[in-house]
Amino acid sequence: MIKTITFIRFPFKSRMGGEELHTIKLAEYFRSKGFKVRVISSCPILINEFKNRKFEVYEFFPFKAPVTKVSMLNFILKYPWNLFNFSRKFNADFFKNEVGTFLLNIGEKILFSKYLSKNSKKVIFMEHATIGNFMYKNPFLRKLKKIARLKNIAIVSVSKIMKIELEKVYSVQPVIIPNATYDFPKSFNERSSELRKIGYLGRFTKDKGSDVVLNLAKKFTDIKFLISTEIIKNKSKNIKCLGYLKDEKLETFWKEIDLLILPSLKIDPFGLVVLEAMQRKVPVIISDQVGAKDYFENDKEILISSPSNFESKIKKIQQNVSVLDKIKINAFKKVHKMTSDKMHQQYLDLLK
Numbered sequence: 001m002i003k004t005i006t007f008i009r010f011p012f013k014s015r016m017g018g019e020e021l022h023t024i025k026l027a028e029y030f031r032s033k034g035f036k037v038r039v040i041s042s043c044p045i046l047i048n049e050f051k052n053r054k055f056e057v058y059e060f061f062p063f064k065a066p067v068t069k070v071s072m073l074n075f076i077l078k079y080p081w082n083l084f085n086f087s088r089k090f091n092a093d094f095f096k097n098e099v100g101t102f103l104l105n106i107g108e109k110i111l112f113s114k115y116l117s118k119n120s121k122k123v124i125f126m127e128h129a130t131i132g133n134f135m136y137k138n139p140f141l142r143k144l145k146k147i148a149r150l151k152n153i154a155i156v157s158v159s160k161i162m163k164i165e166l167e168k169v170y171s172v173q174p175v176i177i178p179n180a181t182y183d184f185p186k187s188f189n190e191r192s193s194e195l196r197k198i199g200y201l202g203r204f205t206k207d208k209g210s211d212v213v214l215n216l217a218k219k220f221t222d223i224k225f226l227i228s229t230e231i232i233k234n235k236s237k238n239i240k241c242l243g244y245l246k247d248e249k250l251e252t253f254w255k256e257i258d259l260l261i262l263p264s265l266k267i268d269p270f271g272l273v274v275l276e277a278m279q280r281k282v283p284v285i286i287s288d289q290v291g292a293k294d295y296f297e298n299d300k301e302i303l304i305s306s307p308s309n310f311e312s313k314i315k316k317i318q319q320n321v322s323v324l325d326k327i328k329i330n331a332f333k334k335v336h337k338m339t340s341d342k343m344h345q346q347y348l349d350l351l352k
Contacts (some may be wrong), residue, residue: 004097005030005351006120007039007046008112009104012065014043016246017202018179018272019128022158023104024049025182029344031055035099040090062086065107066138075107076139087115095119100351102126110140113147120152122351127157127166127174130207130267135169148172154350158270159291165267175350178295179270180343181335184279185251193321195314197224199257199282201245201273204229209263209287212307214239216261219311226257254280259317259324262286263307274302278335283327285313295338301331 007023023046027037038056039046050057062082066075095101098120103109109125116123125148135141148155148170155174157166166174198220204210204227217225217236225239232241245253260277262268262284270291277284278301285303286293287310296302305313317323 001097002034002036003099004036004038004095005100005102006095006098007037007041007102007104008108009039009041009043009046010060010062010065010107011043011105012067012071014045015203015244016045016049018270019104020045020049021182021272022128022179023102023126024053025340026102026344026347027055028053029340030348033348036097058090060086060089062111063107065105066110067106072139075110079111083111083115086112092119100124104128106135106138109147110138110144113144113153114150117147117150117152123150123153124350125153125155125170127155127162128269130269141169144169145171156347156350160294161267161289161291162269177343177346178338179272179275179292180338180340181275181279182340184336185254190281193258193324195223195258195317195321195324197226197257198259198261198314199253200225200227200261201253201276202228202262204232207264207266208268209261209265209307212263212265212310213261216310216314220314223314226253228253254282257282260284261310262290263305263310264289265307267291275335275338278328278331281328281332283324283331285310296331296334299327301327301334303327 007027031037039050040058040060041047042061047057047059063075063078064071066072100122101116101120102124103113104126113123147153149172155166155170155172157174157176158179160176163174200213202208217239221238226242227239228242228245230243232239260282262271264287266289268290274284274286274292285305287307288304293304298304303313
């Protein structure tokens, strides 16, 4: 009988990003190893991507992820009904050949992990997202700590920087499996050193450093800032909003920029965009809150700064732009060693 692996995700919001890409690639890897892979989700992105790749898809809409006071209240009130509906639709027979169940968001971890631990050989808590104050104030925290101690539960983080936070939340030591690179692009950023265009790719929010980027644009009026967001009110003239980028538009973005910045104010578990830039020989400045900092040497393969010191870093680059050549070449060599084969094998080992 073919062994099954199930990904479960009920997000608060849905947008294609590093977490979604990571899940899709991992699913494709498991299928290549002979597993039957499926998804149970309310996430339009994952549903469409899994369908396009001919995976088994189960659409289920139990709740909005409990990440606000209102959504948590609604979650608590509907808790028994959601658990009943889930266990009825996805009963023990559904999971009889299950070797691994991946839970990606907080709602399913709270609600279904205990039930799943009785029916799946292994239940994996995937921790891609930032751990905020909400987690420590979560009324189900005691329940989560208890479940996390079960023998067939594993907590997985994509970086070392999350380890302390996750230990506080679950009171167990997580498994660290860092992100990796996928298919390398056919073309690279081979331009000579210059600093005319700075790029930002990802959710343009305060915790990701949006205010830092806007202030930098005001300070460096001779530099053009290309940002992957729909619209910015009262923006500087040197800011260009590109909207959501993918496929050809995304590759054009990489070819245009001379530097990528990721000035996160709060812990960013990894920052997959860092690896994507390095693959294309684009140098990167990240804040000391980004998980990727633990895997690259500062001032050699990457530039690392506190969010408040980005202005000073960019001024130094302007004084010696050739430093970008050294950074991007060293990073390009290093990122070749961070292959998805190694990462995926570590996930496979979890299921043994």
